[in-house]
Amino acid sequence: MKRCFTLLAVTFVAASCCNNKSEIVIKEEEAMIASTEKSVELATKVIEAKSYEEFQAARHELEAWEEAFRTQIGGEDYDYFVQTCNEILGQI
Amino acid sequence: MKRKILAILAYTAIVAVVLLLSQCEASVTLTTVKRDAEYINELALRVESEEELKRVEKLARQYEISYRRMYNGAKALEFKRLTNDALREAGYICDQIHAEKERVAAMRNTFFSSLEDLDAAWSHDVSSKENDLAAIQSNNTRIEEIQGKIAEVVRQSDELYDLIIEKCFPEDLLAEHAALKSQIVAFENEIAEIENSNRIIRLAYKLHNIEFEAPVVEEVVETEVTEETTESETAEESEVVEE
Numbered sequence: 386m387k388r389c390f391t392l393l394a395v396t397f398v399a400a401s402c403c404n405n406k407s408e409i410v411i412k413e414e415e416a417m418i419a420s421t422e423k424s425v426e427l428a429t430k431v432i433e434a435k436s437y438e439e440f441q442a443a444r445h446e447l448e449a450w451e452e453a454f455r456t457q458i459g460g461e462d463y464d465y466f467v468q469t470c471n472e473i474l475g476q477i
Numbered sequence: 478m479k480r481k482i483l484a485i486l487a488y489t490a491i492v493a494v495v496l497l498l499s500q501c502e503a504s505v506t507l508t509t510v511k512r513d514a515e516y517i518n519e520l521a522l523r524v525e526s527e528e529e530l531k532r533v534e535k536l537a538r539q540y541e542i543s544y545r546r547m548y549n550g551a552k553a554l555e556f557k558r559l560t561n562d563a564l565r566e567a568g569y570i571c572d573q574i575h576a577e578k579e580r581v582a583a584m585r586n587t588f589f590s591s592l593e594d595l596d597a598a599w600s601h602d603v604s605s606k607e608n609d610l611a612a613i614q615s616n617n618t619r620i621e622e623i624q625g626k627i628a629e630v631v632r633q634s635d636e637l638y639d640l641i642i643e644k645c646f647p648e649d650l651l652a653e654h655a656a657l658k659s660q661i662v663a664f665e666n667e668i669a670e671i672e673n674s675n676r677i678i679r680l681a682y683k684l685h686n687i688e689f690e691a692p693v694v695e696e697v698v699e700t701e702v703t704e705e706t707t708e709s710e711t712a713e714e715s716e717v718v719e720e
Contacts, residue, residue: 431592437599467588477684
């Protein structure tokens with residue numbers, strides 16, 4: 386019984402850790418500032434990558450934020466985020 | 478005899494059940510024209526997608542048919558008049574929502590294709606500059622060939638259009654003209670694809686900070702030349718007429 390509970394607890398902790406790692410939470414009141422800052426920061430990181438590995442890491446981060454903005458915020462802030470990214474990515 | 482009567486009765490029962498079922502499916506509970514119209518208008522106000530709009534329009538049609546069946550054409554027309562504006566407005570909002578969805582999709586498409594292009598450029602092998610220069614050169618030759626083909630199809634299309642006007646827009650010639658137009662679009666798409674592959678090769682060298690000067694396709698000025706010649710020809714013709 387004890388073993389069973391220990392195993393369950395370990396599984397629960399592992400699952401919650403995995404979940405926290407990939408989750409981006411954007412607060413609605415901070416969405417406008419976040420869309421401005423994050424779009425510039427992440428898209429610049431993508432175009433200024435010095436290696437393929439660096440590029441891939443930056444790309445995944447940018448895509449994760451795009452997904453977060455699309456699913457959690459949407460509307461004008463999401464538009465601004467993607468438009469700014471497109472402008473920066475188009476510069477290269 | 479008994480069997481015949483039973484068969485007729487069974488058949489009548491089946492027909493009655495089918496009729497009742499179809500009636501149940503199509504029927505709506507009528508109150509007053511004004512109240513029913515208000516109900517439809519309220520639903521129309523809440524429409525946010527094409528599916529919802531279709532559902533409300535179907536319901537409005539069912540009300541209209543029921544009014545026509547149960548009462549008269551005048552009540553059905555009155556119902557239609559009271560709901561028309563709201564349904565039209567809902568249709569307009571639906572169009573706007575659709576256009577907005579398309580705009581966002583195009584924006585997302587640009588976002589992901591930019592990232593895909595960068596990925597392709599990073600993955601491109603930059604060890605052989607000669608091979609890449611040769612690839613770009615061969616791509617440019619292909620682009621020039623396609624541009625030549627486009628000019629030829631445009632010429633054919635223009636000639637065909639003159640014929641279409643002359644023969645008062647016959648359907649077979651219009652279809653032929655549409656086929657030529659789609660051929661042009663296909664050629665243009667092919668050029669865009671080749672240009673993109675050239676762009677990715679250039680981008681790969683840029684990302685790796687390696688100097689790379691690739692040849693560029695020369696602009697085709699054929700259409701301008703033909704326009705100029707036709708202008709000079711018409712000028713000459715007018716001079717002849719004046720003389």
